[in-house]
C-alpha cells in the first residue's frame with residue numbers, strides 16, 4: 469500500500485474554539501497551543517499584507533481606468549491630447565496605459 473492510500477483526512481471545523489477549549493489545549497498541550505498561537509499571528513500578518521496589496525492594486529487600477537477614460541480616439545486623434553503630434557492616435561498616454569505600446573490592447 470502506498471503511503472498516500474493510508475492517509476485519511478478529516479475536515480477541519482472553522483468554528484472558533486471556546487475560551488474553555490483553548491484553556492484545555494493550553495493546559496494539556498502547551499507546545500501545540502504555542503505553535504497555534506504563533507501560526508495565528510503569522511496568518512494575521514500575511515492577511516494584513518495581502519489586504520494592503522489588494523487595496524494598492526485596486527487604487528492603481530482605478531487610476532489607470534480614469535486615464536483610459538480620458539484618452540480615447542475620435543476621428544484619428546485623442547480627445548484629450550490636442551497639441552500637435554501628441555494628438556495623433558494612439559497618443560503617448562494611451563500607449564503607456566496599454567502597457568505593451570499598443571492602444572488596441574486597452575479595448
Ligand SMILES: [Zn+2]
Pocket residue numbers: 538539540546547548549559560561562
Ligand atoms: Zn491622449
